[in-house]
Amino acid sequence: MTHPLLERGFTVTAVDESAEMLERVRGARTICGPIEDLDLGERFEAVLLASFLVHTGDSEVRRGLLRTCARHVGADGCVLFQREGADHHTDLPRERVDPSGFTVRIVSSEPVGEGVHSVRAEYEFPDAVWTQTFRARPLTDAQFAEALGEAGLRVDRCPTDDGTWVRAVAV
Numbered sequence: 402m403t404h405p406l407l408e409r410g411f412t413v414t415a416v417d418e419s420a421e422m423l424e425r426v427r428g429a430r431t432i433c434g435p436i437e438d439l440d441l442g443e444r445f446e447a448v449l450l451a452s453f454l455v456h457t458g459d460s461e462v463r464r465g466l467l468r469t470c471a472r473h474v475g476a477d478g479c480v481l482f483q484r485e486g487a488d489h490h491t492d493l494p495r496e497r498v499d500p501s502g503f504t505v506r507i508v509s510s511e512p513v514g515e516g517v518h519s520v521r522a523e524y525e526f527p528d529a530v531w532t533q534t535f536r537a538r539p540l541t542d543a544q545f546a547e548a549l550g551e552a553g554l555r556v557d558r559c560p561t562d563d564g565t566w567v568r569a570v571a572v
């Protein structure tokens with residue numbers, strides 16, 4: 402997501418624990434490491450936590466991610482979350498064609514205990530298919546709001562009709 406933001410004129414600090422992912426970033430400051438441990442000693446107008454990371458299966462990691470968001474947002478700034486839609490674990494299988502040409506298919510989501518699901522995804526390219534299995538914790542609106550509240554954040558509004566993006570601000 403860094404490059405579209407740069408194209409729109411934003412200055413971006415891109416954080417990822419994958420060095421290979423950050424090697425692909427051009428024109429932005431990059432920070433390699435776990436988001437949950439990050440403390441840059443700076444605050445930003447906007448902090449983005451995308452890729453449904455707020456749904457990580459590990460509640461402690463989620464708390465760390467949210468504290469990092471709160472630690473880095475300015476007093477008049479906002480945190481933008483990409484969260485799951487209400488039917489993400491029931492409307493299955495489902496797929497979408499990415500603008501860059503590959504198909505993402507969410508094949509299944511199986512409960513594995515303690516509120517966590519094991520999700521299987523397929524990424525279909527003209528010459529290859531990748532599969533990924535990851536753990537996700539669905540969050541009701543109340544659970545999502547409570548998790549944000551623990552970190553000193555509150556939901557402000559949902560900028561998209563499907564509710565998958567949330568604008569939050571400091572309490």
Ligand SMILES: C[S@@+](CC[C@H](N)C(=O)[O-])C[C@H]1O[C@@H](n2cnc3c(N)ncnc32)[C@H](O)[C@@H]1O
Pocket residue numbers: 402403416417418419422434435436437452454
């Ligand atoms: C779907 S990819 C998105 C990559 C890129 N930001 C983009 O927009 O194309 C999700 C990324 O989140 C990173 N990630 C997942 N959990 C993380 C964590 N706790 N700390 C830092 N990076 C994390 C992964 O390494 C992966 O590169």
